Amino acid sequence: MDIITLTKENLEKEHICCAISNNKDCQVAAKKEWISQQLDAGLMFKKCDVRGKCFIEYIPAENAWAPVLAEDYMYIDCLWVSGKFKGLGYSNLLLDECIRDSKAKGKKGLAVLSSPKKMPYLSDPGYLRYKGFITADTAKPYYELLYLPFEENAEKPQFREQSKSPHTEQEGFVLYYTHQCPFTAKYVPLIENLAQNKGVPFQAIRFKTKEQAQNAPAPFTSYSLFYNGAFLTNEILSEKKFEKILAE
Template sequence: MEIITVTKDNLEKEHICCAISNNNDCQVSAKKSWLAERFDDGLVFKKGDVRGKCFIEYIPAEKAWAPIIAEGYMYIDCFWVSGQFKGQGNSNLLLEECIRDSKEKGKKGLVVLSSKKKMPYLSDPKYLKYKGFELADKAEPFYELLYLPFEKGATRPCFKDNAKSPKIDEQGFVLYYAYQCPYTAKYVPLIEAVASEKGVPLKTVRFETTEQAQNAPAPFTSYGLFFNGEYVTNEILTEKKFEKIIEEKFQK
């Protein structure tokens, strides 16, 4: 498999792997717009020369849309190899390319958001720890910040205080999200429609700047749902899954 680096120059023609290929689809256009704005911050998007989910996306940690402190590190936004591309060494190939590139840029190491066990939309902790990543910090209810230092004695990254215990003051459902994940462009409006139909209070807040995301109340800034101040999930919800959560919360 050959690796393609997506840039401003080829962004429009390249398939970005994690959403459907039609550039007119709201998911694709939202993600590509988000990427285009991040390239000047040093974001790198590398993918296999295939049409599918086989890519790694990373950015200098100082510019990451994540509430972390990891000066001098490279932050992996998303690392996804799925389906027919698994079991062929493609994950290793992409990670090795990220390591090589990051070392060339003088970075201290890599840092990535994961969890105690494999969770939707988060990097697989079992694979990462097998590749040498270590635990840097924890945040409630299940988040782990993993890091791969390139040299002994490298500063240990950590979560910012605002994200260590995800809670907010507002009542009802509150959803924080970003177009870093293209699926939000499709699924956020769908659950907004469900909430409106059922008369359920739902406030949605889209992060539009790096600063906003770095001061988020939860570690995963692509999607974070709260209810009456308490953290509910990072999983990007379908209509049926949101309806189930509504039923559960209002039965209590």
Template sequence: MEYITVDEKNIEKEHICCCIADKKGENCVSSKKAWMKENLPDGLVFLKADVRGKVFIEYMPAENAWYPIDAPGYMHINCFWISGQHKGKGYANELLDQCIEDAKAKGKCGITIIASEKKRSYLPDPDYMKYKGFTAADTASPYFVLYYLPFSDTAPVPKFKGCATSGTIEEKGMVLYYTNQCPHTAKYVPLIQDTARQHGTTVTVHKLETARQAQEAPTPFTTYSFYYDGEFITNEIFGEKKFEKFLHAHGL
């Protein structure tokens, strides 16, 4: 399999795998590519298979990652996705191996990734990560796990920052934290805001615009975290039907 690294030279012509199935996703594509352009100088790598589908890994130095983690010297995997007909063909192993080789070549002490104790939507498969040698370094409520793969016995153990471990926030009502790291937020965040207004209520939205803001956020999964009355609800991006169901369940 041939792999392509999306960089400053080819980003305009290369498709972004995670948007490929969304026929109405121009805003999704533009928001994601704008985020990538901003972060490429900080070491962002987007490596994808030369196929029409979701076969890619995205990673960057943990010090620059948009997550509240303390992992000096590590490379952090933002997103790792193999879907549909491309599963079971060894592409995940090849992508992860290239990430590991790149991290070692750049003098990193290991790899980190955020998942959970079991498979959940929008998070990597923890069973696969453990199969590849990753172990749990730290946890954050209600279900997030920071996994790591150290390259030596002397590598420091990474951890979540204290601001993001409780699973709660002080704000009441519906509150959403998100970034444009995931392209689909550009489409679905306005959708739930409009739906909430139709129900006579509101969603307080905090868009994290910089890596520093994300690193100081109260949620361990800054890509998308939805809270209600101070309690974490989900990292799964709400579509209209699921959000309507949530509103109905809470009498909103």
């Protein structure tokens, strides 16, 4: 199986597995713009040569859009192999490529956001632990920072302090998000309009720089929804799911 690495030269023509559509789709356009901006910061997006969700995205932790302290580590943004490719060894292939590349670049290890049990949009803890990842740090209500050290006595990565107990000072609904996940480009405006039509206080705040994301109030910067200061969910909501929250 060939692995394709996205570059500035092939980004325009290659499909991105997490948002399969043409380049005029708002999700594809947003994600490709975000990738293009991060390539100079060391972002790597590698995908198997198949038509579907089968890729890994990682970046030097110092440049990660995440509130973590993990000097000289590589931070995995996303490892996604969809169901139709399960059991074919693609997850191992992609992770092994990330490990090989990270070691070649002199990194101390890998770090990735997960949870004690599988949660939407977070990396699968069962698979990661099977591959040797262990817990480096935790944050409320269910986040775990897992890491795979390449050397003995490597310093553990950790969450930045402000993200360990997610909260905000604002009233009403507050959503922090980025275009690192392409689905936000479609679904954030939908629930924003729904809230406006229902007269519900709602503020959407998009992080546009790594510095903003690194100072986020919650570990998952692609999407974190709060209500009256309390963290609600990191799941990217459809209109139907947001209406259910409003009803509750």
